Amino acid sequence: MKKILLSIGLTVLIVFACADRDDELLGANIRINNKSSINFNTVQVRVDTLLFENIPSDGFSNYLAFETAFAADTLTIQTDSTEYRFIPADSIIGDPLPIGLYTYELSFDEEGEILFNFRVD
Template sequence: MKRFSIFLFCITLGLLSCTDRDDELQQVQIRVRNMNSFTYDTVIVGDQESVHELVEPGAYSDYLPYDTAYRYAYIEIVAGDSTFIAQPIDFVGEDPLPAGFYTYELTAEEDFSVDLNFVLD
């Protein structure tokens, strides 16, 4: 019985000590995915000073923290000599995203606009 109690205690302790990456998350974390066949030199999301840099085709950037973010955002992609922009009109009726991990899948279009597909990670 003593061995079983020790075993049960160890299992319980092990399960309780496991943490998930978003257990203590305080901010929105956003990364971008390059859906084009060319490299994004820089990607600016919203009015943040944080910049996602050198995002290769099909690749993801690192997550960057944001104070406030929505399912869509102002996006500016610089690739070589070209600049692509997604300019939302407003966020009326939109709720800010809760703290968590999100991906903006971005496609730079021929007309220099940007398509954004929102993904909950």
């Protein structure tokens, strides 16, 4: 009897442990990867939409769920001393993203322009 209960318990544990992190998503979830040497106080996607806060240098934000997200979007980055703005070309925005996990990788070139890279997680 103990072996049967133990087997059932282990089976239930294995079934719940095998769930992927994206099994319960309802839309596109995006995070920010700060690949620069500057700490980001905030990163705002679009105007008055979602706000990522306190992303350290070489760090990641948490994922935020978007109703509609794109492979590239308008970003405003606030640091301690400066505000940077990224406006993608219409040709790279594309169609809305399907349900999934995505990362916007952000860094700067020598002239202080934002380097943007989109990644599927």
